Each structure stands twice: as C-alpha cells, then as structure tokens.
Amino acid sequence: MQPLPPRWLDKLAHRICAPHLREELLGDLYERYALRHRRTGARKANWFFMREVTALLRPSIMKRKPSPYRSPSAFNPEMLRNYFKIGSRVLLKNSGYSAIHITGLSIGLWACMMVATVVIDSLSYDRQWSRKDDIYRIVTVNKMAQNISERNSSSPSGLAPVLQKNYAEVESWSALSSGEKHFKIRLTDNEGINTNLLTADTSVGRILDLKLLAGTLKHPTQAHQSLVVTRSYAARIFPGQDAVGKIIYDIPVFSSEPTPYEITGLIDDLPYNSHLRADAIRLEVSKPETLVNNGIMSFGRNYILLKHGTDIAEFTKKVNAFYVRFMKNNDREQFEFQPLTDVYLHSDFAEGQRVKASIRTIYIFGGVALLLLFIACVNFVNLSTAKAFARVKEAGVRKVLSGSRMQLVMQLLTETLLLFGISVGVAVFAYFFTLSPVENFLGHRLILTFTSNMLMAAGALLMFFLTALLTGLYPAWVISGFKPAATLRGMFTASLGQIGLRKTLVVAQFSISIIVLVATIVVWQQFDLMKNKELGYDKNNLIGIEQISWNGKGEAFKNEVQRIPGVVRSTLSTWMPTEGAGYMQREVKDPIHANRRIRVWYIAGDIDLPATLGLKMVKGRTFSNRFADAFNADSLREADVAKFEQAQMRQSSLMTATAAQMLGIRQLDTYAKDAQSVPVGIVSDFHNESLYEPIKPTLILAQKAPEYGGMLIRIQPGTEMQVAAGIRRIWKGFFADKLLRINNVEQQLTKQYEAESKLHQLFLFFSGLTMFLSALGIFGLVVQAAEQRAKEVGIRKVLGASVAGIVGLISRDFVKLVVIAIVVASPLAWYALQKWLESYPYRTPISWWVFVATGTATLLVTIGTVSYQAIRAATADPVRSLRSE
C-alpha cells in the first residue's frame, strides 16, 4: 500500500503552497516521502516530511499567482466615487429605513455628546491651577465609635501653621472659604448685587495662580475691609471705570451697619470650573492661631501646598502620628489630605461647600448615555442584517461581475459612514441648541463643550468614526459573505447564528429600556417619599426669615409681626429647617452601650418655638411663661460666664422621644446629667435635618429673645403673599439696612432633594428615549419580517387564514422576545435599585407593582408598534404578493 504522510501536515503543505505550484511540488513531497518511508521507516519519514513542509515557507512558493481577471483595487479613486454614488442612491431609495436609522443614531449620538460634555466638564474642575497636584484640603476625620467616623471639610485653624513649621514638605497654606454676599455701590442703594465671595488670607496668592492686573494682593488698609475683584465683576459694577481704590458696601446680615470694602486689587477672572468659583476675594490678614491640646479651637477650611513630589500617604501618616502625640494619645481626630482635583466630585461629606457634584451621579449619567448609544447601534446592526435579505442579490450580481469582497465591504461601509455622517450633523445641530437648556437644568455653566473646544470636537469626530466602523463592519461582513451562486438562485436563508444574534440584541435593548423605566419609577417614589414624609412638625403654611442679628429689637419685631393679619404664631429661633441639626452639639457617653459616644443636638428659640413648629407632646408639658422656662442666655453670658453655666444646668428643656430613650431619661422635672438641663417634657421625634440623615436626638431650650437667629412664622393657609408684604413693611422700619430673606419652609425643604428631583427628571427623559429607540428598532424589524414573509402570508390567506391569526403569527416572535427581556431585566433592576436605595436612611420599598406596570407598558408599546405593520401585512391583497416573479 502507498504510504501517506500525516493528514494535518499534508493539509498544511496544501495551505502554504500556491495553487499553481501545488501539482508539481506536493507531488515531489509525496514521492520523497515514499522514498524515505521505504528507506528509513515511517517515523523518520514523518519527521523529514515536517522539515520539508517548513522548508516550503518561502515567498517564491507561498506567493499566489494573481488572477488574470482582476477587479480594480477597492481603494482606487474611481471606486471611492462609485461607493458614494451607489451609497447615496441606496439611502435615497430606502428613505424609510434611512429615516429610522438617522433618527435612532442622531438621538443616540446627541445624548452621548451631551453627557460626555457634562462628564468631561465635571472632570475638568480645578485642573487648571498650576500647582493642582500639590494642593490639598485638610479633612478632619472624627471617630465616633468603632468603625463609625465622620469626615468634615474643616480642620483646626491652628493646624496648618504648625505643619508648615514642623515639616519641610509644606510650602504654604491658606484658609479659603466661599460664600455669598450682597454688595451695593452707594450707601443709599436699596438693592445689592449678589456676589460669590471667596474669603482668603493674604497667602492665597502663593497657592492659587491669581493674575494681578492692578492694585495689590496685600492687605494695605486697616481702615476698611480689603476686596480683590475679578475683571468681569469689576466691569459689571463699575463699567468703563477703574475699580481699584473704590469703596463699596455690603448689606449686613449680622452687623447693624453696612461695612465698607475697599477694592484694593484687580485680578483676571478665576476659572469657572473650580470649586473656588468666585467674583471677588475678601482678603484678611493671616493671623495664625496656635494649636492647643485643651480648650476651644476654631475650625476653618484650610488648604495646604506641599513641595512637588511629596508622598502624600507618608505625609498623612507623619501628621497623624504627630497629632496623636500632641493630643496626649487621643486619636479621636485624624486628618486626611484631599487632593484639590478631588474636591469637586468627592465631597459628599462636605456640608456648606456650595460648588460640588457627586461622582455617583456622573457615573449614572454616563452609564445611561452609553446604554443609549448602545441601543442606537444595536438598532443599526439589527436593521442592517435583517435587510441583508434585500442586499444579497445585489451582492451576488456584483460578485459575478468580478467585484471583490473588499469592494462590497467598502460599499456597505460607505453607506454606514454616510448615515453616521448625517446623524452626526443632526446631533451636533441639536447639541448646539440644547446646550443652554441643559445648563439651566444643571444649574451651572458648561465650560468645555464640543462646540467650543477644537480638541474635544476632533476627539468626538474620531470616536464617531470608530463607532461607525465598528457598527458597520459586522453587517457588511455578513452581506458580503454569501456565496453568489446560492443567493442568485434565491436560496437565501439567514444563518441561525445571525437570527440568534439579532434576537439577543433585541432582548438586550428591551432589558435596558425596562431597567431605566423601573429606575424612573423608583427614583420618583423615593423623591416623593422624601418630599412628602411626615417630618414630625407641620411644614405647611410656615415661612421663615433667615438668620440675622436682631440688635435687641427681636422681641419688638415679633410683636409687630404678630399683628399682621394671617399670622397665627411666630417665634424667634436659632434653628431653621434645612439649616443644620442645631446650633450646638454635645457628645456624651452612651448610657446604654459602654464605649460608645452619642451626639445630642440643641435647638433654641423662644417659648413659642414648639407651638409654632406644631410639635406633638408625648409626655410632660411644653414651655410656658408661667414657669419662667425662658432663659436670657445672651445677657447672662455677657454678665458672668460662670453664673451662666450654672444657670444653664437648671434650665428647662424639651427632648425628643429618641433623645429621651437614648439618654435613658425616665423622670421629668429633675436635673439630668447627660442632658445638662432639666427636661420638663418629651415631644415626638421630628426631622431637624434632611432625610439623608437618620433622626437625631435633640433637646430644645427656651431663650428669651435670642440675639442671633431667624424667625419662623405660622400663617393661615393662602395668606403667604399678604404676610410677606406685611413683613417687608415692618422690616423697613426696624432694619432698613439689613438684608431680608423670606422663605417658604416647604419649598426650602423640597430644594434639599434637588439631586433626586434632577435624577428623576433625567431618568424620565432617558426612559422615554430608550423606549422610543427600542420601539424604533423593533418597528424596523417587523417591517422587514412582513416584507420577507409576504409570500407566506399570501399563501396562508389563500388557504383561509384569518387576519387575527396572521397578525398573531407575525407579532408572536417579537412579543416573545420582549417577555424574555422583562424576565431578564426585572431582577437586575431590582438589585441595582436596592443598591442605590441603600444609602438612604429612609427608603421607599420596591413593590411588585412597579415591575408589573413597566412590564405591561413595555408590552403595550411593543404590541402597538408591531401590530400596525402586522395588520397591514395581514390585510394586504394576497394576489399581489403571489403574482410577483
């Protein structure tokens, strides 16, 4: 028998050898193999054959002989022109499909651009300072108990100077705090200009790059406060004049007289995309405090500039070790150094930081937009592969006429690029005109946009081009891969893999839509819960005057307010809803759990406070004039601090139920050590802070006309305007110079949940879009299916099928896919939202009806989309579809 070389080597040799050389060369190999086999046996012959095959790897043998019937290169200019010509004709001919494609892609691309803008803008914050990598904010970490710690954006004022003295790494430091102030140009002006004010000491120039245009960054005058203004702000208040040297006045909140500010410097505008965004800087002479290890320390927002290349982890360790030693082995307070570039996005803990965003929102935002683009691209792929049916004949003819596969791929890619190009145009147009509504929605300006930054625009175009290539490649590959003989004979059956892929993509698409829809409902429920939850006090018909110093006229003012028709009750209070948990907090040992400390919060107001808020009594009595509950804290403190402390011990207090329980108070009307007062009554719990925080144990003290504080006014329903007008009138008489800020408490409360409200609006918008795009995709598919099955439908009808039966036949496949999507998406949505809700102390339950409702809605949308085409197909005249060909 003829000995044969191993099959795989034979195949390999066949593969390597060019077709025109195969006969002689492979024959030679066989012959030599037979010779060797006879001479040395099978093993050596096989071994030698392998060497022979490797020896075939040379260009002269591998190089294929070019075909004598060559098609022109797929990239020659004639062909390129041809692609565009044919491509645009195809798109025009199938204008319906093109419209679906363009709508879907435009929406996807637009959303993606928009969100990319927001994300890039958020990431750009504080990146323009030249020393951005070396500036850190000192963050205090307060250990409350094992594993529980609180982070605070302020740190002891004495710390930074000590660090500069002790450590060579520290170059400089500065205390920076930002706030708002109203300034007026003349003393006699009534209205002030709202100004973002950064308060800094004179060392600020060493940390931030301030480009001084005129004046000085020092603090030259002792007579006035010193103010450095930015160029655009100067142009606003003194248009066309030299602002330096001018004096402007603030509208006081706490002091009784307007304070004069001298403009001592003019700087270039500060970057808007910085958490230190400001119109003007109030300069203060830096007077470093000494760090003490016992007694009272003041806190401030301190920034520290380190030498370039300092290992921050190492430095943090050193500082904390030093601090523990300094505080005599008390490690309750530790410090972290937060990089300047992290301050904007990673400051959820920082109360009072006005310019910040949450990285979580950015993630959600970006995720949803990417999903949207995914859905749009899926639509494209699905429709194109489904339409392959219409294109394969063309592909077959082109191939027979010596078109290469490369040319076909190029042709189809050109069409994809054309569609993407048009969509990008539409998207950019929409983007340009929706930028400002989006800015309004966000509440701040976007600095880096695709239409303002060339680099970003170029990057975006490149990304679009790549997306188009990736999306277009698969359908092009599929369509160009069919054998021309089979397609021309009409033996076209979509391969199983393709249908499987298309189905998977539809399921993925709808799953995403369903998840977003469920998220929309749940976010809304959470927002609704926070907005409408019973707070323990009556938040309706309550208006507040923001905190000021009353200059001793508080009591009199209150009496006047009391007389305004519509006012039911009013109170001077040191605590206003939405402004923190209380004016004072005290840490006491937990009487129930050893080793734990609890924080008790104090609220003070005059004796009308509980009644004005509408707190419910649980036990004991409320404050009353009969018992001398009110305590003249201000005057007592001024007279004698020691006596004041003693008197405070005997002071009557009300406590919330939680406080009573946590402090273990059983007996009223006797001095309680942990409460440092005499509890006379217990009121039911109320939320003194937003619902992001769990309920806080709180004590209420009564003070006689507190000097610093706001005012809460309970009014009759529907009299808000009238009462506000009355207050304004009285205010003029009492505090002509002071800024009056009246709020509706309920509105203020709702404003706290702006993040949720925005998230909800965003989801509402996105859920609409994803659902629309998914429906669009399925619509395209159903059109395709109806066309493809026209003949089948015709035959069925001739054989007596009913319209309903045929509609069912066509719709069934799609409805099935959507049902699968519902089953897949529901648990995913449930899990994701459960995770999201975990961070809220008060969360809405995710009930089963949410899933039922979204499922039903999705099914309705699907059936609505599908049945229109299905009915059209079912009612078509069968003669028409059967007569063709």
Add this chain to the structure above:
Amino acid sequence: MRRSDLGEFEEIVLLAVAALAPGAYSVSIAEELENETGQTVSTGAVHAALQRLEQKGYLSSHLGEATQERGGRRKRLFTVTAYGGKILHDVRSVRNSLWDRITPAEMTKMGLNFSNS
C-alpha cells in the same frame, strides 16, 4: 559574464540538472545532492532554486508523467538551455584558469599534491 547571477547552490543545482538529464526534477536532484554532499537537502530549497534558474533562462521545463507515489500528480522535468550551458562553461573556464595559475610550490604549501589528484 555576470557572475553574481549564479549563487553557489544554484550552480550546483544547474550542474545536477545537466548531469541527470533527461530525468532531472526536484526529487532526483535533491536525492542526488544528498548523496554527493551527505547533507539533507529539502525539496522546497531545490524547487526554489529551479524556479529562479528557469526565470533567468538557464533552464527550461515541461510537465512529465504522473506516478502513484506522487498521488497521481505530474512532475516537472528540467533541461539546461543553451544559454545555461554557456554560463556553466563560463564558470568552469574561470575556475580552470584560476586553478592553472596556482604554482606547484603554493599547491604543496596548501597541502595539495599536484602531481596526481
């Protein structure tokens, strides 16, 4: 004469074709060279050399008969063209003239006995 045209391996293959005529094809040449030199010679190398020689016009070829050992494939048989013969001759004469110019004394120094081969 363009000596650079003809590599050493090519020259040997060309000589082998002339020596094995009329039955010169890759297998017979490779086997012959293996016998003469004692080194393994791969068919691919020989084939490539033959291809190059044919391109240069030193060889001509035609397809021969098929055998069962070859899996029913025909072989390509090579013959030296007149131009190829002239080249071989040129190469040889260059060599001979150089050999002739070596003095007997030098020959002995190299350890070669000139008197008989």
